Amino acid sequence: MINLHKSLGLVLLALVAARLGWRLAHRPPPWPPAMPRWQRGAAEWGHRALYACMLLMPLSGYVASNFSRHGVKFFGLALAPWGPDLPAVYRFLVGVHDATAVLFAVLIAGHIAAAAWHRRHGAALASRMNWSSP
Incomplete structure (x- = not known):
């Protein structure tokens, strides 16, 4: 089972690298003008943290x-x-791997909560998630 875990991790790393390349080459649409500056900042930092974890x-x-x-x-x-x-290097890196998993789970939960909040309050942010250029 651990070998499947490692294999899927490498596949996901390749997919994340491709996604990051796409993201760097294609800027997202602008934030809605009515969105407060602090929310835009929180969203941008949240996305950076998600990419870092990925x-x-x-x-x-x-x-x-x-x-x-x-x-x-x-x-x-x-x-x-x-x-x-x-073994010491291995244990340290496994600790990094485990801590990243916890942080990633928290960020994903926060991302879902923020998306649900915006959806409930009528913000049309889903259109920013398409794969085409604006």
Whole structure:
């Protein structure tokens, strides 16, 4: 089961990298003019934190695995390990991985709560989530 976890983590890392590339190349539509400045700031920082977690989570797991005797198998294919077996480094990176998971869960819950609040109060923010340019 852990090898499936690692494989899916690497797939998600590739998808996040592609999404981040898209996001950097395509600016989102402007915020609604009526949206208070503090809400725009909170949304922007929240999105940055979500992207940071989306990158840090799989990266910390991948790097941690390379500093253990287990390494990484990508859907059964053993990837060449590049780090020595260093238990202290492994434990530190697993701690980063675990802490990122908790932070990520909190950010996701906050993101969902903010979206629900805006939806309930009539803000048309869903149109900002399309994949096309404005």
